[in-house]
Amino acid sequence: MADDIITVEHLRYTYQDAQVAALDDVSLRVPRGTWVSVIGHNGSGKSTLAKNILGLLEPDAGVINVDGMVLSEETVWDIRSRVGIVFQNPENQFVGATVADDVAFGLENHAVPREEMLTRVDDALNAVRMREFANREPAHLSGGQKQRVAIAGVVAQQPQIIILDEATSMLDPAGRKEILALIRELKDRLGLTVLSITHDLDEAAGSDQLIVLDDGHVVETGKPSQIFAHGTSLVAHGLDVPYSQQLRGELGKLGIEIPGDYYDDEGLVDYLWTLRSTM
Amino acid sequence: MNKMILGRYIPGDSFIHRLDPRTKLLATFYYIAVIFLANNWQSYLLATVVTLAIIPVSKVSLRFFLNGLLPVLFLIVFTVLIQVFFTTGGHVYWHWGWLSVTSLGLTNAGFIFVRLVLIIFMSTLLTLTTPSLSLADAVESLLKPLAKIHFPVTEVALMLSIALRFVPTLLDQTTKTMNAQRARGVDFGSGGLFKQVKTIVPLFIPLFVTAFTMADELATAMEARGYRDGYGRTRFRVLRYGRGDLLAAVVLILLTLGLIFLRN
Amino acid sequence: MDITFDHVSYTYQANTPMAGVGLDDVSVTIHGGAYTAIIGHTGSGKSTLLQHLNALLKPTSGTVRIGERMITPSTSNKNLHPLRKKVGMVFQFAESQLFAATVREDVAFGPRNFGVSAEDADALAVQMVARVGLPEDVLDRSPFDLSGGQMRRVAIAGVLAMQPEVLVLDEPTAGLDPAGRREMMALFAKLHADGQTIVLVTHQMDDVADFADDVLVMDQGKVVRQGHPKEIFQDAQWLLDHQLGLPRTTQFALRLQQKGFKFDHLPLTTPELAQMLAEQLGGARHE
Numbered sequence: 001m002a003d004d005i006i007t008v009e010h011l012r013y014t015y016q017d018a019q020v021a022a023l024d025d026v027s028l029r030v031p032r033g034t035w036v037s038v039i040g041h042n043g044s045g046k047s048t049l050a051k052n053i054l055g056l057l058e059p060d061a062g063v064i065n066v067d068g069m070v071l072s073e074e075t076v077w078d079i080r081s082r083v084g085i086v087f088q089n090p091e092n093q094f095v096g097a098t099v100a101d102d103v104a105f106g107l108e109n110h111a112v113p114r115e116e117m118l119t120r121v122d123d124a125l126n127a128v129r130m131r132e133f134a135n136r137e138p139a140h141l142s143g144g145q146k147q148r149v150a151i152a153g154v155v156a157q158q159p160q161i162i163i164l165d166e167a168t169s170m171l172d173p174a175g176r177k178e179i180l181a182l183i184r185e186l187k188d189r190l191g192l193t194v195l196s197i198t199h200d201l202d203e204a205a206g207s208d209q210l211i212v213l214d215d216g217h218v219v220e221t222g223k224p225s226q227i228f229a230h231g232t233s234l235v236a237h238g239l240d241v242p243y244s245q246q247l248r249g250e251l252g253k254l255g256i257e258i259p260g261d262y263y264d265d266e267g268l269v270d271y272l273w274t275l276r277s278t279m
Numbered sequence: 280m281n282k283m284i285l286g287r288y289i290p291g292d293s294f295i296h297r298l299d300p301r302t303k304l305l306a307t308f309y310y311i312a313v314i315f316l317a318n319n320w321q322s323y324l325l326a327t328v329v330t331l332a333i334i335p336v337s338k339v340s341l342r343f344f345l346n347g348l349l350p351v352l353f354l355i356v357f358t359v360l361i362q363v364f365f366t367t368g369g370h371v372y373w374h375w376g377w378l379s380v381t382s383l384g385l386t387n388a389g390f391i392f393v394r395l396v397l398i399i400f401m402s403t404l405l406t407l408t409t410p411s412l413s414l415a416d417a418v419e420s421l422l423k424p425l426a427k428i429h430f431p432v433t434e435v436a437l438m439l440s441i442a443l444r445f446v447p448t449l450l451d452q453t454t455k456t457m458n459a460q461r462a463r464g465v466d467f468g469s470g471g472l473f474k475q476v477k478t479i480v481p482l483f484i485p486l487f488v489t490a491f492t493m494a495d496e497l498a499t500a501m502e503a504r505g506y507r508d509g510y511g512r513t514r515f516r517v518l519r520y521g522r523g524d525l526l527a528a529v530v531l532i533l534l535t536l537g538l539i540f541l542r543n
Numbered sequence: 544m545d546i547t548f549d550h551v552s553y554t555y556q557a558n559t560p561m562a563g564v565g566l567d568d569v570s571v572t573i574h575g576g577a578y579t580a581i582i583g584h585t586g587s588g589k590s591t592l593l594q595h596l597n598a599l600l601k602p603t604s605g606t607v608r609i610g611e612r613m614i615t616p617s618t619s620n621k622n623l624h625p626l627r628k629k630v631g632m633v634f635q636f637a638e639s640q641l642f643a644a645t646v647r648e649d650v651a652f653g654p655r656n657f658g659v660s661a662e663d664a665d666a667l668a669v670q671m672v673a674r675v676g677l678p679e680d681v682l683d684r685s686p687f688d689l690s691g692g693q694m695r696r697v698a699i700a701g702v703l704a705m706q707p708e709v710l711v712l713d714e715p716t717a718g719l720d721p722a723g724r725r726e727m728m729a730l731f732a733k734l735h736a737d738g739q740t741i742v743l744v745t746h747q748m749d750d751v752a753d754f755a756d757d758v759l760v761m762d763q764g765k766v767v768r769q770g771h772p773k774e775i776f777q778d779a780q781w782l783l784d785h786q787l788g789l790p791r792t793t794q795f796a797l798r799l800q801q802k803g804f805k806f807d808h809l810p811l812t813t814p815e816l817a818q819m820l821a822e823q824l825g826g827a828r829h830e
Contacts, residue, residue, distance in 0.1 A: 121515070240721040463656060
């Protein structure tokens, strides 16, 4: 328990003029070095959660702890320097007039000396393979490229945690795949903790832990295999069933019952092949 | 609209492109002032020769400079005609009421024509070779002394650079919204005034809504990345004068001396 | 009503150094009554093609025939009204076109522009809001008070209210969550079942497999293939080479094939694959 990099306890948040709380008694833990996904339909409160963790919204009640610091007015800037976030809309988070300017924006805010800034911007652009675009203007970049620049901005900041707030939901499938592969690579190389907020089950399937949010409540927490094992509840929460589970369901209708809790795609392929070989 | 605001900058790596934007900005203002020293054909010839010699250094085709004249063509023609018909002095070629064409009028008109064209060429040179962002940097740097009297120079500069950065985004959104409303039967730019005004609502309300969302999300993103106004920031983008800037200054001084020497 | 492209090319910013090819010698027919999907990666010319369907763009060369109407490079921008009414266009993130004070007014806006009386336009608004699955009480609310998914439905109702013969949908499910996406696709399927011609631009190959009966594949401004999804997705390797995805089922079947399963053709939908597997594994369940 000592090594939970984020803990949220009994968090409640209500938007101005709203009758019901967007988040109600939400508690969760993110162990250091893991990939945790918060999944839920649009309006389930998942983005509100991310904004609370960064102190961008002020909770009605509850305690948030990030990297050993309790979130408060005094610690919020320290916390923001340790947490990088990539938002949903590639266009509306691009502050700089050029790629390099945008990557440098966070560093300027944290008063990093210029000499150090130059190397950190360059390294970060290299890490996301956007170095040759350093002087490009955002108007000449695709959505996927803009998201890579946003990631470079996070990397340059050298944070402990990266939060993806539906960072891939506005990209085409190719762009989505690319961004996820990049985050995975950076997580391993830089020893980051990833908190991903998403409604894409393919994205969530690779995480260490899933937290299902519905109407501002945590309704389920567990490993993907545990949660995917009873897929029907995911549909009830406005989500999808993983493909392998859908296929199992269809096979079941035809009388082929597959025992066990959950198989991912690869597991199911193996199982089916074994089944065929033993015939 | 696109062409007026954005299409001006022509990327390149010429001597003029590489000059410090502050130099280019100050030089353009200085040039506009100093050209008023010219008052006879010799001095105008010198100014013309120098200007026409500078233009090719930018490696931008002369066509773009001539295009730069188009938006102000009416103004030039109007000014020249006023000079032709209303200046009196010297030999009178034609006369009707208080309109007359005189030798002095024609000479003055010629001088004014050359002066206007040269001024437009030089300011076009500035905008063709300097991205708007660099111009914003130059303005910020030149205004820096104002910070002493608590004018928020850096905040204004950041605002300006963000505004410039979002111009293409908003233009893009304008095109999209116009297309969407066209598809719903709106005719932009046709019909009487009343009909025209009515088409503004379905265009501008969606644009305002989008712009507000954009501003809101951008502000959140900036805050998340540690931006707090009035708090000490370091700067990534800095301007440095180089050897070329010195050379540019020398050329301007020589031009000034030449004009003083040649003028009446 | 068919829409036929005959050797259509379109160049962006023609006659400037920045000229770029949008469409390159496209000859293709979109059939009335069909559910046509247009696929291709970003920048392949899909949206340029789309904007020719209701003459928002005119070809640089070639002709587009929309029903009885011919659009050529020299067609005047006037009198395009009847066309815009026949081909309804739902753009990406269509909710950003809403502007009126109430949902009712916004949905009635299109018909009003086409000369429908206020009364009839209002009746259409009521009918279409119901058709897109929104409750009646949203009619007199501001569209800006609704959720993102509901706003998208209002925008679609606004296009349906024009009673177009062809409904063009540009990535209509982008940004929606899985439930929202399912409901949206079910809505279009129902419209198609009621006789609506549909043109869908999408990156979601599952939707193509599940709903379309004709597919256009675009690459570098050309229509490189056209056919039924069953034919198009058989050539899985070709699609992958062109950076296009496959339906989940087809992907899964490919993995099974690599393992050693044999299929006489690649399946597109989950029930189809389950059926094929059941035939091969039939004996297993009697153990």
